[in-house]
Amino acid sequence: MRLGRSAWWIAPGMVSLALFAFLLTRVDSDAAGRAYAAYGGVYIIASLLWLWLVENRAPDRWDMIGATMCIVGAGVILLAPRSAL
Numbered sequence: 001m002r003l004g005r006s007a008w009w010i011a012p013g014m015v016s017l018a019l020f021a022f023l024l025t026r027v028d029s030d031a032a033g034r035a036y037a038a039y040g041g042v043y044i045i046a047s048l049l050w051l052w053l054v055e056n057r058a059p060d061r062w063d064m065i066g067a068t069m070c071i072v073g074a075g076v077i078l079l080a081p082r083s084a085l
Contacts, residue, residue, distance in 0.1 A: 009054075016046075034078050041074035 020039065027035040044067050048059045059067070 037074045037077040041071050044070050 020042070024032070024035050024039065048063060048067055051057050051059055051063070
């Protein structure tokens with residue numbers, strides 16, 4: 001593999017992705033789109049942690065600024081007060 005590691009490194013990621021996909025199927029359909037926004041935030045954090053901890057490359061300023069913008073956006077989608085229609 002690219003970093004000289006075994007292909008078994010893929011297994012935890014695949015299990016995590018499958019578990020999260022399963023959990024998304026358990027969300028009420030009215031809020032499924034918002035659940036995908038939460039997934040986006042989780043994916044971004046996991047990707048930067050992978051970059052830092054597995055690939056030994058610290059996220060730079062632009063990575064952190066972009067991630068912060070996305071997490072704030074996901075927070076607005078998930079937590080904004082909504083009126084009943």
